[in-house]
Amino acid sequence: MSNCCSGKSSKITHNDCPKCRTSCKSVEMKTLFHNLLFPDNLELPLDNYYFCASKTCNAGYFSQSITIPKQKLKVFHELQQGWLCYCFNISEADYKTAFESKNFEPIKNFVVQKTKTGDCACEIKNPSGQCCLAKFKQLEKHYD
Numbered sequence: 331m332s333n334c335c336s337g338k339s340s341k342i343t344h345n346d347c348p349k350c351r352t353s354c355k356s357v358e359m360k361t362l363f364h365n366l367l368f369p370d371n372l373e374l375p376l377d378n379y380y381f382c383a384s385k386t387c388n389a390g391y392f393s394q395s396i397t398i399p400k401q402k403l404k405v406f407h408e409l410q411q412g413w414l415c416y417c418f419n420i421s422e423a424d425y426k427t428a429f430e431s432k433n434f435e436p437i438k439n440f441v442v443q444k445t446k447t448g449d450c451a452c453e454i455k456n457p458s459g460q461c462c463l464a465k466f467k468q469l470e471k472h473y474d
């Protein structure tokens with residue numbers, strides 16, 4: 331599937347979360363600058379960072395030298411609730427409701443279309459820096 335983040339996946343590396351040991355994907359500095367609350371974003375040292383996506387782990391971003399808790403992220407509450415798409419503010423609960431009422435196609439089509447035309451902003455809006463389309467697919471399988 332073509333999406334806004336395709337072609338970047340080659341740059342992604344993995345590292346284990348220092349708290350929960352989940353394998354985490356690398357994120358670009360740009361993502362951290364936009365997702366950390368002020369003034370922490372101003373004092374962030376340049377490094378290779380990874381994002382722990384686990385809902386139950388309190389580590390947000392980590393490098394070899396520091397760990398930044400999820401509470402320091404702009405989207406802390408969304409992370410706790412389980413947000414599906416940070417570009418268009420769609421929660422997992424919203425999508426589940428739409429799925430159950432067989433009304434999820436327009437939502438998915440909207441997101442697919444916006445990512446095709448480059449009107450999404452996963453790199454900045456999603457704390458993981460990843461495109462959310464893969465997650466839509468995962469959830470569909472899960473609900474089926």
Ligand SMILES: [Zn+2]
Binds near residue numbers: 349351383387388389
């Ligand atoms: Zn973790």
